[in-house]
Amino acid sequence: MSTRKQPRLKLRTLILLFALLSACVTLVNSLWVIYTVQRDAVISDVLEDNTSYAYRISVSVDQLLSADLSRLDYSADRIAGRFAEQGLVKEEISRLLGQDKSFNSVLVADAKGNVLVSVPASLRLDGKPLRDMEPILRRSVMISNAFRSIAGNLVVFLSCPVTAADGSYLGLVGGSVRLDEGNALHELIDQHVRHDGAFVYIVDRTGRILFHPDPTHVGTIADDAVTRTALRSTQGSLQTEEMLAGFASVPAAGWAVISQQPLSTTNGELQALMWKVCLGLIPLGILAGILIMGAGTYLSSPLARLATFAQQLDSRESYEQIRAIPVRFIEEWRIRRALLQSASLLQEKISHLNQQAQSDALTGLSNRRAMVDAIAGWQRAGVAFAVISVDIDHFKRVNDTWGHSAGDEALRVLAGLMRRCARKSDLACRVGGEEFMLLLPAASLAEAAEVAERLRHTVEITDIETVGRITISAGVARWQPNGESTATVFEAVDRLLYQAKESGRNAVVVQAPDSPMSSFLQ
Numbered sequence: 001m002s003t004r005k006q007p008r009l010k011l012r013t014l015i016l017l018f019a020l021l022s023a024c025v026t027l028v029n030s031l032w033v034i035y036t037v038q039r040d041a042v043i044s045d046v047l048e049d050n051t052s053y054a055y056r057i058s059v060s061v062d063q064l065l066s067a068d069l070s071r072l073d074y075s076a077d078r079i080a081g082r083f084a085e086q087g088l089v090k091e092e093i094s095r096l097l098g099q100d101k102s103f104n105s106v107l108v109a110d111a112k113g114n115v116l117v118s119v120p121a122s123l124r125l126d127g128k129p130l131r132d133m134e135p136i137l138r139r140s141v142m143i144s145n146a147f148r149s150i151a152g153n154l155v156v157f158l159s160c161p162v163t164a165a166d167g168s169y170l171g172l173v174g175g176s177v178r179l180d181e182g183n184a185l186h187e188l189i190d191q192h193v194r195h196d197g198a199f200v201y202i203v204d205r206t207g208r209i210l211f212h213p214d215p216t217h218v219g220t221i222a223d224d225a226v227t228r229t230a231l232r233s234t235q236g237s238l239q240t241e242e243m244l245a246g247f248a249s250v251p252a253a254g255w256a257v258i259s260q261q262p263l264s265t266t267n268g269e270l271q272a273l274m275w276k277v278c279l280g281l282i283p284l285g286i287l288a289g290i291l292i293m294g295a296g297t298y299l300s301s302p303l304a305r306l307a308t309f310a311q312q313l314d315s316r317e318s319y320e321q322i323r324a325i326p327v328r329f330i331e332e333w334r335i336r337r338a339l340l341q342s343a344s345l346l347q348e349k350i351s352h353l354n355q356q357a358q359s360d361a362l363t364g365l366s367n368r369r370a371m372v373d374a375i376a377g378w379q380r381a382g383v384a385f386a387v388i389s390v391d392i393d394h395f396k397r398v399n400d401t402w403g404h405s406a407g408d409e410a411l412r413v414l415a416g417l418m419r420r421c422a423r424k425s426d427l428a429c430r431v432g433g434e435e436f437m438l439l440l441p442a443a444s445l446a447e448a449a450e451v452a453e454r455l456r457h458t459v460e461i462t463d464i465e466t467v468g469r470i471t472i473s474a475g476v477a478r479w480q481p482n483g484e485s486t487a488t489v490f491e492a493v494d495r496l497l498y499q500a501k502e503s504g505r506n507a508v509v510v511q512a513p514d515s516p517m518s519s520f521l522q
């Protein structure tokens with residue numbers, strides 16, 4: 001006997017587990033691939049969007065600044081011939097300031113950098129030196145970095161040199177653009193307000209912020225990777241841990257326009273997308289689960305049923321039940337064939353053993369156990385039966401005269417005669433040494449009496465090779481449902497047999513019809 005523990009895991013469970021595990025791994029892997037591909041695509045799109053957005057703004061700003069410089073250049077030409085005439089110069093710069101919203105103030109300075117005239121007059125700049133002397137020193141068209149003006153405002157200064165007809169440098173005409181106040185540049189950038197978390201800011205060559213949606217940042221220095229990279233390039237994009245940025249330069253001023261979007265916005269969009277994908281996969285997942293369970297049951301059920309019936313090979317029905325199991329694979333077919341062979345052999349063996357256990361070895365008739373079983377069956381089915389109790393007369397003498405083996409042969413012959421005189425449905429039994437019973441289901445008392453008499457007569461006239469002729473005595477009684485108990489009937493039939501012996505043997509005594517059994521038991 002194997003001492004190994006019985007495994008608890010069922011094949012169906014194992015198949016389901018493996019299938020579900022594979023499905024889950026595939027699903028997670030697919031989701032991961034979808035996520036990474038989508039993330040890269042979204043990030044690339046956002047970077048590209050920001051770059052082209054920054055580029056569009058940089059082109060607009062560049063055009064605006066170039067137009068402002070052209071206007072300054074035009075005014076410089078107009079005042080060059082009459083530079084000393086302050087009234088005329090003032091008239092020209094007033095025209096320039098009033099022309100549009102490009103400048104917050106306009107001034108003309110001499111070659112030493114002292115303001116000759118300025119508008120609006122409220123700024124009181126006349127006679128004062130310029131805060132930033134670089135345009136005077138460079139004597140060329142230029143746009144300054146951001147700085148605090150004499151009036152204390154954060155400005156950039158656009159200027160053009162004023163040159164006399166002989167080429168001598170007279171000074172400059174310049175306009176300031178306030179970074180904290182409405183002007184054409186502000187209006188241009190404000191057109192581009194974005195609502196997807198992205199924002200645009202502009203820095204000058206030093207990284208100082210000129211425009212920013214948050215006014216508190218204007219004037220501060222942006223010293224981050226995106227700004228540094230933007231100031232070194234004409235156009236491009238950069239992904240940092242927090243931002244997806246695109247940038248483009250403003251060639252006229254050397255500024256950089258930076259458009260950037262927080263990475264968290266992109267991640268949020270991606271998460272929403274992945275939720276959609278997951279929700280879309282739910283019906284497919286349910287369908288796959290049902291298919292997996294169906295396949296698991298389909299694959300394992302024949303084996304499970306074979307295993308169940310394999311435990312019941314000793315039952316009569318097992319052969320037919322195993323035969324009825326549909327098999328789908330060669331392995332199952334082989335197992336079923338082996339089980340059918342085993343069931344068949346086992347049934348054969350059991351039936352042989354049953355027969356041995358229920359029959360008498362000497363005569364081949366049924367033994368007492370078989371008789372008891374048969375009576376129990378008839379009682380359960382409510383079938384009446386007659387009993388003929390048979391005993392050989394003076395059998396001791398037969399044995400003594402002819403020997404025990406000859407006596408055995410006589411017993412075998414009597415058994416054969418009993419079979420011959422009985423119907424197929426009757427049960428002939430040897431219940432003791434030379435005691436026999438013949439049970440006749442559904443037979444009347446008269447029919448049983450007739451059979452008993454026929455048997456008695458047949459025995460009487462039969463020559464037995466080893467012992468010659470013998471005679472028998474018999475008692476006949478009948479059991480019926482709702483009547484006397486079987487024990488009472490058997491006691492009565494014994495009594496009737498005794499009466500047959502008493503009457504001189506070779507006789508049949510039958511229970512009187514309708515007489516109670518107890519009357520035989522005195």
Ligand SMILES: Nc1nc2c(ncn2[C@@H]2O[C@H](COP(=O)(O)OP(=O)(O)OP(=O)(O)O)[C@@H](O)[C@H]2O)c(=O)[nH]1
Pocket residue numbers: 391392393394395396397399403404405406407408411432433434501505
């Ligand atoms: N040959 C043989 N004899 C058996 C067998 N079983 C029992 N006997 C004999 O059967 C005889 C039965 O004898 P008894 O019951 O005394 O009665 P009887 O001699 O048959 O006389 P009555 O029954 O009164 O007619 C005994 O001698 C047993 O030895 C057996 O299997 N084979």
